[in-house]
Amino acid sequence: MTRPTTWLCRGRRIAISGRPLVMGIVNVTPDSFSDGGVHFDPDRAVEHGLRLASDGADILDVGGESTRPGAAEVPAEEELRRVLPVIRGLAARCGIPVSVDTRKAAVAEGALEAGASIVNDVSALVHDPEMTATVLRAGAGVVLMHMQGTPADMQNAPCYGDVVGEVAGWLKARMKCAVEAGLDPETLCLDPGIGFGKRPEHNISLLGGLDRFVRLGRPVLIGLSRKSIVGILTGRGTSERLAGSLAGAVFAAMRGAHILRVHDVRETRDAVAVVSALTGLPDDSG
Numbered sequence: 001m002t003r004p005t006t007w008l009c010r011g012r013r014i015a016i017s018g019r020p021l022v023m024g025i026v027n028v029t030p031d032s033f034s035d036g037g038v039h040f041d042p043d044r045a046v047e048h049g050l051r052l053a054s055d056g057a058d059i060l061d062v063g064g065e066s067t068r069p070g071a072a073e074v075p076a077e078e079e080l081r082r083v084l085p086v087i088r089g090l091a092a093r094c095g096i097p098v099s100v101d102t103r104k105a106a107v108a109e110g111a112l113e114a115g116a117s118i119v120n121d122v123s124a125l126v127h128d129p130e131m132t133a134t135v136l137r138a139g140a141g142v143v144l145m146h147m148q149g150t151p152a153d154m155q156n157a158p159c160y161g162d163v164v165g166e167v168a169g170w171l172k173a174r175m176k177c178a179v180e181a182g183l184d185p186e187t188l189c190l191d192p193g194i195g196f197g198k199r200p201e202h203n204i205s206l207l208g209g210l211d212r213f214v215r216l217g218r219p220v221l222i223g224l225s226r227k228s229i230v231g232i233l234t235g236r237g238t239s240e241r242l243a244g245s246l247a248g249a250v251f252a253a254m255r256g257a258h259i260l261r262v263h264d265v266r267e268t269r270d271a272v273a274v275v276s277a278l279t280g281l282p283d284d285s286g
């Protein structure tokens with residue numbers, strides 16, 4: 001299987017052949033699991049995003065609805081009110097592609113109009129029947145993520161026979177469905193959804209079996225920054241999970257992950273620079 005070399009996002013080709021890219025998280029929510037409320041004010045959220053860009057982020061992911069376990073759904077109008085000024089500000093000033101983390105077509109539509117070029121949909125175009133048409137019209141890049149259940153109920157009783165096989169099979173089916181609907185396969189990116197309807201052992205299996213996702217032929221995104229899996233393995237609270245998160249990021253990079261979604265951009269860039277040099281992945285930093 002050839003390694004994909006680009007990710008097509010609204011006519012812009014993001015190079016993904018070398019070191020893993022770092023996607024910086026910009027939460028605009030009062031209740032996010034690790035930094036909720038910190039950047040709830042739009043100006044401060046833009047400032048934070050610009051800081052992540054100068055820290056070396058390759059992509060910024062802006063989200064106005066928390067999808068952590070147990071989180072409640074946010075109405076589209078409220079989600080739009082939160083993310084639009086931030087996406088507008090960042091798209092105009094940050095110089096790197098901006099992604100919107102949403103399951104709603106109306107939010108994606110507004111975000112794309114405001115300058116976003118990627119839709120990160122944790123429901124893989126399932127939640128909103130209008131989402132496929134929205135991303136198709138814009139030619140946006142799309143992250144298809146796997147989740148068992150919904151954020152509200154996903155941790156109740158996650159259950160799999162062969163978690164890696166089931167998640168890979170499901171992502172492959174979602175990819176086929178997207179292409180049949182007219183999306184360019186080159187716009188797609190895949191994500192096994194660490195922490196989304198998974199027990200600790202499921203998350204561990206998914207990371208160990210990451211090559212199965214890489215073999216699907218599209219870029220693979222991994223988000224485990226500060227998540228409870230890191231907390232369980234280290235015994236640390238959300239604010240003390242940097243070292244564990246970096247170890248997970250390095251492991252994912254070594255197993256072929258193309259994009260790492262993280263809170264701590266500067267530290268992850270350093271970790272990725274070292275691991276890339278030692279494993280012979282080209283690194284374009286300098």
Ligand code: PT1
Nearest residue numbers: 033067068143145191194195223227228
């Ligand atoms: C992710 C991701 C995301 N994660 C993509 N988008 C979150 N593509 C939001 C916990 O167990 O991995 N990939 N958007 C955040 N969601 C969670 C899930 C946060 C689980 C925390 C946990 O602590």
